[in-house]
Every structure is written in C-alpha cells, then in structure tokens.
Amino acid sequence: MTVVVCGEAMLLMLAEPGIPLERATAFRRSVAGAESNVAAGLARLGHDARWIGRLGADPAGRSVLAMLRADGIDTRHAVVDPDAPTGLLVRDSHPSRAIDVQYYRAGSAASRLAPDELSPEMLDGARVVHVTGITPMLSDSAHRATLRLFDLAREVGALVSFDPNIRLKLGAPEQWRERVAPLLGRADVVLAGEDELELLGVDPAALGGPAVVKRRDKSATLGELRQEAFPVPMVDPVGAGDAFAAGFLSGLLRGEPYEICLREAAAVAALVVQCVGDTEGLPDRAGLDRALAGFAEAGETVHR
Template structure:
C-alpha cells in the first residue's frame, strides 16, 4: 500500500450549476471530503490507496463506499456504524459568486472515530500517510485518533502529510490553533494557504518538514520555488486545494523534483476547477500528461 488517508467522507448533494442553494430543485450526488478527494486523486494517478474512516449503515454510507471503491480505493478497514448517520454536505456551484456550503455532520459516524479503531496493520508498508485538520476538529475522540495515526505512521516509517484545511464552521481560530498547529509540527510535508498559516499563527519557515504554501494569487511554492496557477476557465473552485495536494504528492511518490511536483499539482488543480464537483476533473496519468503537454506545446489540443 503506497498511501493511507484517514478522515471524513460525506455524501455530497450538489445543486445544479449557477442556481443558489435555496432555489435549487435538482441535485447531483457525489462524495465530499478533503481526505477522500486526495485519495481519489492519487488512485487515479496510479497509486495504491487505502481509506480509513467511518460511515453510517445507511444508503448514504453505502453510496460513499461504492464511489470510493469505484476508483480502486481500498476500504476494507472502513467502519460501518449502525448507530450514527453518514455526514451530508449540501452546496451550490458558481464560477464567480460566493458558494453556499451547508454541513450536516453533528453526531455523524465519522465524528465517532476513536484511537482504538486504528491499528498498525492499517499502515503497514505505507509510504505516505495523509490527513487534514478537519478530522481532529470533528470531536475529541477523532482528535485523539488522529494523534494515534501519526504515531503509527512514524513507527511504520511513512512520510506524514498534513493539510490544515481550515473550516471555521467546525470551531473558532483558537481551537484550530490548539488542535491542528501541533500536528503540523509533526509532519514531513505541510500544505497550507497563506491565510491558514496566519490564522494558525504558524511560521512556515519554522516547520521541521517541507512547507508547501498556497499563495493568495493562486500560485504555490516550496523550497524557494514558485509555480503560477494555470490560466483556465473556472466552473467551480471547490476542491482545488485537495487536487493540488494529490498532484504534488504523486510527484513525490515517484521521486520527482519539487519543481515537477509543483507543476503537476497546479495542473491537477486546474483540471478540477473546470468541473462542477470536487472529483470529476481528477485525471488519470495519461490525462495529466496530456494537460501538461497542452500547457507547453502549441498546436492540436483535441485528443483523437
């Protein structure tokens, strides 16, 4: 197993493009969740991926697991909770207007994640373990479980990757600083926006691992390198950060230099924002190669 991710996966009900949430009558079903987005991105790029997490014993949970498995993601260790529901996310989709996101996750199966549900077997042989700040913010037990997972990852010799993925609906800034900032200090790779670093009061230069910073102008940089965002028509910006992380981490897993990792991350993000939901635009390896070639080579852009 190359990659292990652990976190919340919810059922996403996405309103028809351009229609405000309160006016929408048609919705499209998909999966939402920062960790599951990264899992899908890496799986499509050819990396064996395992997802750890919890869903309810309900139709939404069955749908989430089925969609993860459809991308070849290993869900054998997923917990199906008969006493708690799968989380639900409702949102609308606009290219240039504020997007309304409504979470229904209180008391969800994912929030009941506990440390004793995570074992060394789940990360045995993993080269990379990826988490976000969302999971430790779901509940006290989920926070302790995240700490346990990082301990297991370190014992297994895996690279630890963390994206704080700050969502203030989960808690105020001081709680994010209390729970998530210490986890970032334990990571080998941290993905974070400039605004997140400021909110968390974390100096990227003071982190022991590699800091990959997403700038306000949509560029990203690390180790003195900077990659501009590709100029593409934006259909929906949600999911760009997770897509960037998947592209960057794929390059790392293949031993590519940081310059290539940044470029591939930017390319995957550019493909995702051209689609309405978080995962439809995630490419396979051939699709990413074609996108990179089209960005640098003049001529025919239609794949025939």
C-alpha cells in the same frame, strides 16, 4: 507504494450549476471529504490508495463506499456504524459568486472516530499517510485518533502529509490554533494556504520538512521554488486544494524533484476547477500528461 488517508467522507448533494442553493430543485449525488478526495486523485494517477474512516449503516454510507471503491480505493478498514448516520454536505456551484456550503455532520459516524480503532496493520505498506485538520476538529475522540495516527505512521516508517484545510464552521480560530497548529510541526510534508498559516500563527520556514504554501494569488511556493497557477476557466473552485495535494504527493511518491511535484499539483488543480464537483475533474495519468503538454504549448490542443 501505498498512500493511506484517514478522515471524513460524506455524501455530497450538488445543486445544478449556477442555481442558488435555496432555489435548486435538481441535485447530483457524489462524495465529499478532503482525505477521500486526495485518495481518489492518487488512485486515478495509478497509486495504491487506502481510506480509513467511518460511515453510517445507511443508504448514504453504502453509496459513499461504492463510489470510493469504484475509484479503486482500498476501503477494507472502513468502519460501518449502525448507530450513527453518514455525514451530508449540500452545496451549490457558481463560477463568479460565493458558494453556499451546508454541512450536516453533527453526531455523524465520522465524528466518532476513536484512537483504539486505529491499528498498525491499517498502515501496512504505507509510504505516505495523509490527513487534514478537519479530522481532529470533528470531535475530541477524532482529535485523539489523529494523534494516534501520527504515532502509528512513525512506527511503520511512513511520511506524514498534513493539510490544515481550515473550515471555520467546525470551530473558532483559537480552537484551530489549539488543535491543529501543533500538528504542522509533527508532519513531514505540509500543504497549507498562506491565510491558514497566518491564522494558525505558523511560520513555514520553521517547519522541519518541505512546506508548500498556497498563496492568495493562486501560486504555490516551496522554499525558493514558485509555481504559478495555470490560466484556465474557473467553473467550481471547491476541491482545488485536495487536487493540488494529490498531484504533489503523486510526484513525491515517484521521486520527482519538488519543481515537478509543484507543476503536477498545479495541473491537477487546474483540471478540477474546470469541472463541477469535488472529484469529477481528477485526471488519470494519461490525462494529466496531456494537460501538461497542453499547458506547455501555445494555442489549443485536441486529443483525437
């Protein structure tokens, strides 16, 4: 049961915890990218995950590819562009103040994604295709490629999972409404923040498939179902939404009822926010099961 994701993957340079970006002198190297984060989460939970995207023929691109492959992600369809750089994300992390995120992605290889690069064989065996609103906002050609991806998913009979993942540094609200809002109506599964739906002017009740709404109080709802966030210490909130998506899609792929999908999504997100970095806290299946058991029991649990 393969999951195919398509989008941007960047080299992440993460400042030492608690130090403002402008004062940081030590950085950790990792991978950033909404879709690649979801692929990593699903791969660790035992699913076949394939990443489609573009990277530069540079050290950053080689590093990103190596880290994706180390998680068991299928990168056979990755395009290496000799004429454009790999995108770079530099940020700090702090549990109780605003996090400073700086993107260096203009003219990147990822922004050159084009519809003619996508073919049906890239989705071979796909049961779910996941993409976010970041991809169509990267460029006009990436927008057209996203539309092509939706069409290809329909052709191969895969479900389309879509997360708006709004980043206003990529465009003004009206641009997001123009490009991204129509895609929610074409998706089979929507995972969106309450504030994102309001900005896009989309009523989740009007969407055709299951629409998970991540509420401002950190709970999540799907129709009448509601899942509260697990009470855990917050270390780094970045990556929580992608972790939630990975947990939900994992349950969906295994045929679990929506209440289990929501519970596992909340648990994966709770594990990620306790670690610095987008993907460092993503669990394997055994780790997720232990966490769920721990959340259900009173008091602390220790795995010995």
